[in-house]
Amino acid sequence: MSNWRIRWLTVAVACGAIAYADVLPDDRADALWHYYGGGGITVEGPSLLVRKKIGDNLSVAVNYYVDMITSASIDVVTEASPYKEIRRQETISADYLRGKTTYSGGFIDSVEPDYNAKTSFLAVSQSMFGDLTTVSMGYTRGWDIVGKTLHGIIDPDFHPRADRRNWSIGVTQVLTRNLLASLNFETDESEGYLQSPYREARYFTGAGDGYSFEPQVYPKTHTSNAASVELKYYLPWRAALTGDARVYEDTWGVSAEDGSLKYMQPLKHNLTLDTLFRYYTQTHATFYSDLFPYANSQNFLARDRELASFRSMTVGAGISYQMPVTRFSWLDKATVNLSVDHLRVNYLDFRDDLVSAPTPQQEPLYVLTANVVEFFISAWY
Amino acid sequence: MRELRRWRTLITLPLLAVLLAACSSVQPWVKPYEREHLADPIMQIDPNPVASVYLDHVFESREDARGATGGVGGGCGCN
Numbered sequence: 001m002s003n004w005r006i007r008w009l010t011v012a013v014a015c016g017a018i019a020y021a022d023v024l025p026d027d028r029a030d031a032l033w034h035y036y037g038g039g040g041i042t043v044e045g046p047s048l049l050v051r052k053k054i055g056d057n058l059s060v061a062v063n064y065y066v067d068m069i070t071s072a073s074i075d076v077v078t079e080a081s082p083y084k085e086i087r088r089q090e091t092i093s094a095d096y097l098r099g100k101t102t103y104s105g106g107f108i109d110s111v112e113p114d115y116n117a118k119t120s121f122l123a124v125s126q127s128m129f130g131d132l133t134t135v136s137m138g139y140t141r142g143w144d145i146v147g148k149t150l151h152g153i154i155d156p157d158f159h160p161r162a163d164r165r166n167w168s169i170g171v172t173q174v175l176t177r178n179l180l181a182s183l184n185f186e187t188d189e190s191e192g193y194l195q196s197p198y199r200e201a202r203y204f205t206g207a208g209d210g211y212s213f214e215p216q217v218y219p220k221t222h223t224s225n226a227a228s229v230e231l232k233y234y235l236p237w238r239a240a241l242t243g244d245a246r247v248y249e250d251t252w253g254v255s256a257e258d259g260s261l262k263y264m265q266p267l268k269h270n271l272t273l274d275t276l277f278r279y280y281t282q283t284h285a286t287f288y289s290d291l292f293p294y295a296n297s298q299n300f301l302a303r304d305r306e307l308a309s310f311r312s313m314t315v316g317a318g319i320s321y322q323m324p325v326t327r328f329s330w331l332d333k334a335t336v337n338l339s340v341d342h343l344r345v346n347y348l349d350f351r352d353d354l355v356s357a358p359t360p361q362q363e364p365l366y367v368l369t370a371n372v373v374e375f376f377i378s379a380w381y
Numbered sequence: 382m383r384e385l386r387r388w389r390t391l392i393t394l395p396l397l398a399v400l401l402a403a404c405s406s407v408q409p410w411v412k413p414y415e416r417e418h419l420a421d422p423i424m425q426i427d428p429n430p431v432a433s434v435y436l437d438h439v440f441e442s443r444e445d446a447r448g449a450t451g452g453v454g455g456g457c458g459c460n
Contacts, residue, residue: 030431036439049431063431130409168448172426177415180424186448226449232426234418248446256446264423272423282445306445314440318432339432345443372439374432 022100022127024059027052028380038343038370040072045086047376057098061106063091074366075199075305078353081151087112093121100127104138114147114154119164132174140166148197160193178234183227190222201301202353203292204360211291211353211360217301219287224250240264253286254307260314274318274339284309290351291360305366309348316341316372333380341372 032047045066053059065088072082093106104123110116125136142164148155170184195218205212228246235241242262249255260278267273285307287300318339325331344367351363411419418424427433441447 030429032431032435034435047431047435130413132409132411166448170449174411174416174419177411178418180419180426182426184449188448224446224448226446228449232424234421234424238421238423240421240423246446246449248448250445252445254445256444258446264428266423278440280440280444280446285445306443312440312444316436337429337432341436341439343439343443368443372436374435376429376432378429378431 022097022102022131024053024057024095024097024102025051025061026380027059028378030376030378032374032376035373036370039368040074040077040082041370042070043067057096059095059097061091061093061095063089063093065089065091067112074352074354083149085113087115100131101125114149115144116147117142117144119143123168134172136168136170136172138166138168140164140168142166144192146193146197158197162190162192162194164191165189180232182230182232184230185227186225188222188224188226191220194218194220194222195302196304199304201292201303202290202360203295203297205294209356209360212295214292214295214301216303217299219252219300222250222252224248238266248282252307254282254284256280256282270322272320272322274316274320276314276316276318276341278312278314280312280314282310284349288349290349303350305347305350305368308350310345310350311348312343312345314341314343318374331379331381335378337374337376337378339374342369343372344369 028049028051030047030049032049034044034047036043045068047063047065049061049063051059051061067087068084069087070082070084076082087110089108089110091106091108093104096103102125104121104125106121108117108119108121110119119140119142121138121140123136123138125134127134142162144162144164146158146160146162148158166186166188168184168186170182172180172182175181195216199216200213201216202211202213204210226246226248228244230242230244232240232242240263242264243259245257245259247255247257258278258280260276263275265273285302287298288302288304288307290303290308292298292301316339318337320335320337323334323336325334347366347368350366351360352366353360353363355363357363422428437450
């Protein structure tokens, strides 16, 4: 099982297309190759998306996505064994336009050797006030089955479930002839087996290395709320500046804030430059500790890095080239795109236990650096 | 949760105002002929959804926070 599960990847793809509710999304096809490398993990694979209108009121989309994962991260090196696995995800979705209302729905099936996830979603958006305002609402329901492999063999007796529900509401507003604003609020509820069956918690022993490991114990329920605001401004020299901010809190005690700035600048020769800066910070979960004082020291135990306190920064740049398509009369537009992002995560209470130290508390704090590359071709027809 | 409640109020109140105002006639203050800049492809909310959603997923895999990124988010972030 990997954290590269993206059961709801194309939910966002589908919903992202309904920013303007009285127009169906463009017919387009995207072929993307993605790469992530950092912290002993590489993930790469293709994503293919095809969207096509059927008649005047219906648009359907299919997406096929693959993650090919090679993992020797600090977690699996210290607590389990390095692994390779492939995850495949298939999505079908549809948007139906009636008047100024768009109804959307779809189904996602994600399969990997030790994790199956099925997700369905419904969304509705309404355009109003002379198309200056778009209000959208969505509901997502997910059913997961968690598995576990031991030395490459599936454990037939281990198949706990996790149920997920998600509600979202948002409004996109034209404020001036140069400024767009978007407000979003989202609540997420999960119930069942919500932890990794592989990762372990660390506790102090005083003997040997000074520590040992025990199974993690997560709560069986999790509720989170997130709210965000985004502003997009058209600059006088034909460029777009986007700023967004988000706050997040959950019932596990984690609170987080993040913000980003994006700048898009068309250049000469059909080129467009994109740049990104993003900052993220979060506090740790109440039941997280890098080193518990002794075994079974509390009801819930976690040492997942995702629940630790940390700060993260990302910088990125991308270039897009709009290709001439005059030879192909059926094509309206085509672009070839490359983007590279670099992220650095500074953990504040997760220590690098691959480095030997006189006592566990003297290990250096873990730092993750990673690069993300996306290469994709898009065609509108 | 106090800060989040404040945010929820900040978002819910304008949304309710928008929904209630839909019962009356509001004249658009940006006329259709004034939307040239908004119609420019660089002003699309999400010009490359396949790429941006992938990057969102990269963040969600490393972070506990999720959701409210413009679409419906998710992922458990375990392992």
